[in-house]
Amino acid sequence: MDLEKILAIIKEANLLAIRFEQTDTNGIARSKLVLAKHFKEKATKGLNFSLTHLSVDVQINEPVSDTGYAEEIGYGDAVMFPIFETFQVLPWLERTGRILIEPTWKGSEVGGHPRVVARRQLEKLRKLGISLLSAHEHEFYVVDKKTKKPLNDDKNVHSAIRDTPYHDLLVKFMEYLPKVGVDLEHVENEYGPGQLEISYKPAFGIRAADTAHTYKTAIKEIAILNGYMASFMTKPYPNKSGSSSHFNHSLWDIGEKVPLLYDAHDPLSLSETGQYWIAGILAHAPAIEVLMAPTVNCLSRVVPHTFAPVNATWGFDNRTCDLRVKINGPEGTYIEHRAGAAGCNPYLSLAATVAAGVDGIVNKLKLPPHVTGNAYEEADIPPKTVFLPTNMEDALAALTNDDTICDALGKDFIKCFTAVKMCEARQAREAEAKGD
Incomplete structure (x- = not known):
């Protein structure tokens, strides 16, 4: 995809406007509609767009101070440039296209x-001769837009007849998402009231996170246009199932042809590289928890016996562990990073996983024993297993005390992210004190 091809598509599809879209720190899509006749100019010269979006909290009350992207720069504009290969015609919106954008500030890319x-984490991985094949596995809740009543109110999980009343909505998801590059595999209902999971094929590199961003925004828009509301809030109902965003991934050579996780001659069927990778993620699991589950609500999901991991463990096809390893031969072996919550920013859960895994490879970290039983039971986990933080204060402390992860993600990002999350922690304390 290049500029001329996009211009041809705009003309052929008679598009009225193209949405220049980016993620904010919390993973929410922020955009401006650019009239089609001005697309070429904005695509080449850039689009002014406030950097303050990186500083907003999850409640969108006001910009957070001390992020580096708000009052320190006078709430100024970045110049946004589109990533041409992300252009799509949005079939659920009349005469509208979409293209993802990235900011520049004074001619340089914005590190936060x-x-x-x-992208920077993936570039570090590629310097090791490794590429990443990955996909996020999202769960979400759907309710009626007017009544807020969920699609169903039972726990008859995976029941075929349970889908029937809202089949028309599922048809829209299945029809539209493949048209914007999300290659759907299957649709299923989950434990919670109105809880769904729709899985799609993995992709290499940054395209995987772009796909996750597209998926989440599309699900919300298609739902609301059809009389529903879709929510990726991790725990919309305190006493119901939480929604996850497991990060499934595998390692391949730089040419994206040769799988690197599997070793038929190893007792664990895992390559040396794969073992280092797993060890790295586990070594930094407490630090990256706040990137995998980045809100106060997300962290409330970290409870034993709920299929959410609570400690830095791994096991073969073991859903009680942080890392669930699936051995399916050379090309089918992959790792499911189960710490991801539905409310995560997919770019950051990818970045966190890669940053930790890269450290494991570079420093040849030792793989701890795997769990063969129940990782929620102390008797079944290895001695000295560390536990994951369950509140924002502890999660931020774990992150900021891990120099390796902070250095990998960069001081600009860490400053911005921690400021936003400290604000959220304060808001949560104040709300709790008021009884809200």
């Missing part, structure tokens, strides 16, 4: 922007 952070 989540997509930039993710």
Whole structure:
């Protein structure tokens, strides 16, 4: 995809406007509509767009101070440039296209922007001769837009007849998402009331996070246009199932042809590189938890016996562990990083996983024993297993005390992210004190 091809598509599809879209720190899509006749100019010269979006909290109350991207720069504009290969015609919106953008500030890329952070981690991985094949596995809740009543109110998980009342909505998801590059595999209902999971094929490199961003925004828009609301809030109902965003991934050679996780001659069927990678993620699991589960609500999901991991463990096809390893031969072996919550920013969960895994490879970290039983039971986990933080204060402390992860993600990002999250922690304490 290049500029001339996009211009041809705009003309052929008779598009009225193209949405220049980016992620904010919290993973929410922020955009401006550019009239089609001005697309070429904005695509080549850039689009002014406030950097303050990196500083907003999850409640969108006001910009957070001390992020580096708000009052320190006079709430100024970045110049945004589109990534041509992300252009799509949005079939659920009349005569509208979409293209993802990244910011520049005074001619340089913005180190605190989540997509930039993710790209940089993937570039470090590629310097080791490794590429990443990955996909996020999202769960979400759907309710009626007017009544807020969920699609169903039972726990008859995976029941075929349970989908029937809202089949028309599922048809829209299945029809539209493949048209914007999300290659759907299957649709299923989950435990919670109105809880769904729709999985799609993995992709190499940054395209995987772009796909996750596209998926989440598309699901929300398609739902609301059809009389529903879709929510990726991790725990919308305190006493119901949480929604996850497991990060499934595997390692390949730089040419994206040769798988690197599997070793038929190893007792664990895992390559040396794969073992280092897993060890790295586990070594930094407490630090990256706040990137995998980045809100107060997300962290409330970290409870034993809920299929959410609570400690830095791994196991073969073991859903009680942080890392669930699936051995399926050379090309089918992959790792499921289960710490991801539905409310995560997919660019940051990818970046965090890669930053930790790279450290494991570079420093040849030793793989701890795997769990063969229940990782929620102390008797079944290795001695000295560390536990994951369950509140924002502890999660931020774990992150900021891990020099390796902070150095990998960059001081600009860490400053911005921690300021936003400290604000959220304060808001949560104040709300709790008021009884809200």
